[in-house]
Amino acid sequence: MKPRLAVWKFSSCDGCQLTLLDCEDELLDIAEAVDIAYFLEATRTQREGPYDVSLVEGSISTAHEVERIKEVRRDSKLLITIGACATAGGIQALRNGADVAEFAAAVYANPEFIDTLDESTAIADHVEVDAELRGCPIDRGQLLDLMSSYVDGRPIRLETTSVC
Numbered sequence: 432m433k434p435r436l437a438v439w440k441f442s443s444c445d446g447c448q449l450t451l452l453d454c455e456d457e458l459l460d461i462a463e464a465v466d467i468a469y470f471l472e473a474t475r476t477q478r479e480g481p482y483d484v485s486l487v488e489g490s491i492s493t494a495h496e497v498e499r500i501k502e503v504r505r506d507s508k509l510l511i512t513i514g515a516c517a518t519a520g521g522i523q524a525l526r527n528g529a530d531v532a533e534f535a536a537a538v539y540a541n542p543e544f545i546d547t548l549d550e551s552t553a554i555a556d557h558v559e560v561d562a563e564l565r566g567c568p569i570d571r572g573q574l575l576d577l578m579s580s581y582v583d584g585r586p587i588r589l590e591t592t593s594v595c
Contacts, residue, residue: 434483434581437469439503441489441496442523442551446568447514448472448488457575464582480506484581490516490523490551497548497557504558511577512554515567522567523551562587 438448452458452473468478485507491497504510515521526534527550535542554560564573573589580587 433464433466435468435478435481436465437480437482437485437503437507438467438472439469439485439487439489440472441487441500441517441554442492443489443514443516443521445472445488447517447564450568450571451486451513451574454571454575461575461578461582482507484509484511487512487517487554488514490520490553491557492523492547492551494546494548500554500557509561509581510554510558511562511564512560513564513569513574515565516551517554518563518565520551520553527551562589564589 438451440448448470449472454461465484467474467476468480468482469476471477485503487500487503487510489496491500512518516523520527531547531549532542535545535547539545555563562577564570564577566573577587577589579585
């Protein structure tokens with residue numbers, strides 16, 4: 432039985448998911464080795480968990496996302512955050528410590544419709560994370576090594592040096 436893979440998006444630009452899709456030939460090998468149960472950037476397939484591996488892109492910026500990431504964690508044996516948004520709050524975290532209402536009023540015609548937390552936070556601030564791939568976007572080679580390690584049953588070892 433193939434391991435079940437899910438790829439999740441929270442507040443982000445999709446750049447890390449696109450890095451996965453840009454793996455081209457290697458992605459085909461990965462797709463043959465896993466059951467892609469949930470990956471809206473790539474397919475309409477939406478099968479419910481449990482999932483063997485969840486890759487999570489994006490920061491937590493809304494109350495709804497707080498609840499959603501807890502569901503993803505419950506349904507995932509291994510949860511791996513990918514990219515600066517998921518590992519550190521990302522570009523959205525630039526608003527942290529500022530007046531969010533003031534920002535919303537300056538940016539949006541109808542700021543009363545904006546429902547956001549005062550801070551954008553990393554996934555690990557809300558749930559246990561098994562591994563993190565840092566970068567903006569993530570390094571393609573690190574992602575492929577992580578996925579092939581998992582598929583081959585080898586221990587996942589991540590670089591501890593900066594990729595930026």
